[in-house]
Amino acid sequence: MQAPPPPARETVRDHVDAWAEADPERPFLIAPETGAVLSARGLRAMAQEVSGQLAALGLRKDDKAAFLMDNGLWTTALFLGAMYGGRVVVPLNAVAGRDQLAYVLEHSDAKVLFVSARYREKFAPLLAEFADRVSVVAADQDRGIEYSPSGDTAAADALAPVEPDDVGVLIYTSGTTGRPKGVLMTHRNALAGGRNTAVAHELSGDDRVLCVLPLYHINGEMVTVMAPLVSRGSVVMPHRYSTSQFWALITQHRCTWFSVVPTIVAYLLEQSERDGGAFDRASMPQLRFGRSASAPLSPAMHETFEQRFQVPMIETMGLTETAAQILSNPMPPTPPRYGSPGVPYGNEAKIIDKQGRELGPGEEGELIIRGPNVAPGYYKNPEATREALSDDGWLRTGDLARRDEDGYYFITGRLKEIIIKGGENIAPREIDETLYQHPAVLEAAAFAVVDERYGQEVMACVVLKPGAQCTEAELAAFCADRLGSFKSPKEVHFLDTLPKGPSGKIQRLKLAEHIQAGAQHP
Secondary structure (H helix, E strand, C coil), X not given: CCCCCCCCCCCHHHHHHHHHHHCCCCEEEEECCCCEEEEHHHHHHHHHHXXXXXXXXXXXXXXXXXXXXXXXXXHHHHHHHHHHCCCEEEECCCCCCHHHHHHHHHHHCCXXXXXXXXXXXXXXXHHHHCCCCCEEEEEECCXXXXXXXXXXXXXXXXXXXXXXXXXXXXXXXXXXXXXXXXXXXXXXXXXXXXXXXHHHCXXXXXXXXXXXXXXXXXXXXXXXXXXXXHHCCEEECCCCCCCCCHHHHXXXXXXXXXXXXXXXXXXXXXXHHHHCCCCCHHHCCCCCEEEECCCCCCHHHHHHHHHXXXXXXXXXXXXXXXXXXXXXXXXXXXXXXXXXXXXXXXXXXXXXXXXXCECCCXXXXXXXXXCCCCCCEECCCHHHHHHHECCXXXXXXXEEEEECCXXXXXXXXXXXXXXXXXXXXXXXXXXHHHHHCCCCEEEEEEEEEEECCXXXXXXXXXXXXXXXXXXXXHHHHHHHHHHCCCCCCCEEEECCCCCECCCCCECHHHHHHHHHHHHHCC
């Protein structure tokens, strides 16, 4: 079944309505834990119900609704339903530390926060802090809110007009300043991001994706929700990723593709080694390909995965600011270009020098992107918007890259100091500032080192104050309490001094080289 042409207007509401009218019983979402199947007709009904609930909670057009929940049928309905009704959805990163969650809640101006039981317990003190500023609503990822809001039912029944350039998602991504930046994503952006994925991977209505990345992640949202929406395929949506259940879910629900990050590729390879070849490729003949994004996939791991599982792995690249995918390797039978995230699909790409001049094949410079998937800017941050976006719509990615004669791009480094761990962006300065809060720390610097499982791992070096004493375990626990364990340094090294440039700025790259050289040459 080929994907139909898009509706005349590029809004989530128009896409949901068009599908519900054209093929109402076709499945859109399968919830493995409950067995529930959400059809195109059911999706529209749930989107309208969510819109009414938000209206009854007092949210008008363009007001913001945040959520702190695992994946599920209702979480997906909330994500799409908020946009359907003209509101802005704010996904919160469930593995973020309390400081980042507090900042995002404050900065986003969210009026309501939907929280599942799991996170209500985990973040109880934080939620209590915001009780007088945000309406905290208990909800279940599959069943929805635990009561019916009592509000203006007339307002609940009325749908505000929605335009393609209305903001539909406000999603936060770390920047070099250490503070998360709120990316303003329009309906047009989000749908273009889904369409870029659908075009690159030749998706049709017969395709079904296994979604194992969280819906607070740009990959989970735009790739495994928006791509099926625009191609009229379907998505299998378990609550969380499980290595032990991964292949079973693909087999049981006849998934034709999946999208993962290199960390999951590593987990699956490790499981295969432990199981001693228990994987049964013959049980899933419908599986066409896997897709890797959000962090570089090492060529060795890429080749090993394809050889062991006999599943083509398509390496891609995307950014939060571009509604995910910007580059992709072509589909089989074109062989993969190992080490490259591929070629542009649905947007323009080029490499420029420091003066903004376009560079030719083989020349290294900054990768920039332009297209309908590029977000218009950052929320309440005009300076960052001006720095990132040119007047004619080109987005500076901050990535150093080169292009070969065939048009394939290769990422060679980063202009920014972002650490990309398992597909998640982590700002080193945020870790620095946390370490500086410890009374024993005089100087601190976090940085990335290459890691086989995560792509990159967080490390830090500190200089202690004279006479102060502190252990690595103490600093690790200190960071984990404030940042969450995912962002906390895997190792903390104690040095007498940190290398600095002429301006006095700590040189992170030299620290990374020093630590990695020590690991390789003890």
